[in-house]
Amino acid sequence: MTERHAPSRRELLLASGTLFAWAYLPKLARAEGRDPRFLTIVLRGALDGLATVAPVGDPDWVSLRGDSALTLDSNTPALKLDDFFALNPAMPNLHRMFKANEAIVVHAAATSYRERSHFDGQDVLESGVEKPGAIRTGWLNRLLAGLAPEDRVGSNGGRAFAVGPVAPLVVRGPAPVLSWWPRRVLPASDDTILRLLDLYRHTDVNFARVIEGRTKLSAIAPAGSMEQKPGGQIAGPDLAQLRAYFAEAVGTAAKFLAQPDGPRVGALALDGWDTHYNEGIATGWLAQLLGALDAALAAVQENMGPAWRETVVVLVTEFGRTARINGTNGTDHGTATVMLLAGGALKGGRVIADWPGLKAENLLENRDLKPTTDVRAVLKGLLKDHLRADDRALAADVFPGSDDVKPIAGLVTSA
């Protein structure tokens, strides 16, 4: 009927990422001589799990998705993971990591949320609390706030850091925050900062904490070492800029995590996964987005250097999308989806799935992939085995009300 403004969806993403990382060292892991790194990437908008990791061995797969179904023998063949699952062809780096036993796919996963609001879904995912809107803090903040103060790293202790001006809920909470962002304007002088800090200390403690964070961060990141030249353009994003933005935001997180005295745990959010219209699974929009994400994962591996072997990156989204394609070659809001894990610390090369099947009677409400794994079970398993969080804290503070959700054991090599 009408042509669309082709680049429009590709313009959704810029300036959306936000990264926080905590300058805490996980104490128990350190006692074992380990120095684990943990990066959480929240994919906002609901990632189509079936388009990311396709169940090519399911006899109902092709009839369910028709021409949109990824297969091993199409023009752009999916990348085989095992006898049942195959990865979107836009993700060769993740495929390489998987084959090197450095990546895990968890399929048919979902949080406890069963409605279909993005914003409530993100709230449940990032807060770690079953009731949306019930709490204004995130599970990652509460995890780290629970560590004893003496676990902090020297002078940089007790702070998160951020890429971009807006913090995602997953790291919001009582503990203070550092923020980093690509410089586009020249920074204010140190003298101005000190005067402002002095003013805030007498008038507004919340503002003072933000400015204190800025000064602490510069101690971790020597001037210029993390930054692009000032004057870069923010307007007019296109696909190349999108890829550059993903790689810069995620890759910079890795640079900070790799520093000897840097933070160890971080998170950021990447928006734009809400594919209602002309989804472009194998060659279009979604493929381009996944390709940008794949390149960002490669940047993490590269920038981590030797620390990659102690790294876990977890990619999560608020829920999945409808099992079937909708009326406009896209997918509407669904339920179960994939979690993607990457990093040298993983016992990888596996797809973890209690596969629910794709026949109409197997779908949730004859509509969505049915969830069989709780996202919290995966996160709790990683936090327990990788960061040595204790069971009581995980069930009481980090994911309240999750006593019945047992951590999945054995996801990392050192466990």
Added chain:
Amino acid sequence: MTPNGGAQAAKPEPAQTQQGQQPPPLPVQLVQNEAKVRIEAAVAAEIGFVERLVWFWSNHFCVSADKALSMAGAYEREAIRPHVLGRFVDMLTVVESHPAMLFYLDNLESMGPNSVAGINRDKSLNENLAREILELHTLGVRTGYSQDDVTRFAKVLTGWTWVGLGEPNHGGEFVFVKRLHEPGEQTVIGKTYPDTGVEQGRAVLADLARHPATAGHIAYKFARHFVADNPSPSLVDKLAKSFTDTDGNLKELAKTLITAEEAWTPERTKLKRPSEWIICALRLTGAQWVVGRVMSGQALLGERLWRPLAPNGFADDESTWIDGLSQRVDIASEFAGRVADRLDPVALVETGLGPLASAETRNTVARAESRAQALALLLMAPEFLRR
């Protein structure tokens, strides 16, 4: 032809460009021209309250220029601005049938599975618009509607689309196309609506506008935006009652707000959003501005003009924006460095803050090492950052 090529009958003025550069593409010019008018209105307003109402409703019913590039400014001007002192149901009906919204929330090609076009082309619904109307625009999330309500409402809205953009006289205008429309009655939130074509959707919208959950939802968002992140229940109740009693008269809603004692507490609890703070800086200093610079300033602070990341718009709470203060310092310094020469920052403390200025702020500005630093510190003073 694409939507950014001519969905609106635009009368472009020359866009602002730097010397020696090619003018930007027409859709970018359109957005810049619309933005310029919007910023001019806000900077020049003697009393900015009505402009603030435009901004509030534009964010409540947001579209994104990332998708509907050339239409984003026109959308605000056509669908929002005329109704901010009018009736909610009128704004709602215009918003949900505006081409920018139909495009942004993917309704243009949604078709009833039993419609003529749906059968011929074996195509069906896209439920995005119906869901967000219920969740974001009217009732609010968790107010009792079901997935079935969403699906049936999506069927009601099939056929709400635009005239093909290649059509020379009316391309891009709203049109109801019967052959896309799902035939038959539909039940939405317990009420059955006969198939009256485009009127079926208008009837659902009219009932949504009068639903008690909508009054509560709007009242809360209104109070949170203008008064406090956690507004007092008594204020929210007053606003909801006003909304209900006046059948969604938004002028009365605004009057209820500014006459409520809860709106006049001495504490300045709201952290200005980046866009508000930038306008305040321009009003305080009277500085010359160019639209591209204002827009990139907002973008750097995470609030790209007319480009929210999702249909829920920009957040309205301190926790979202406070970490960006560190970036604001840089922008304040850069801005002050350009404009402070001809200004007297100490006098501006009186102009801008008057009795609100704390002794600490007065001292900090007075003792600064330069006019530029003094102005930057004033723009970053807590009393100036909050409202």
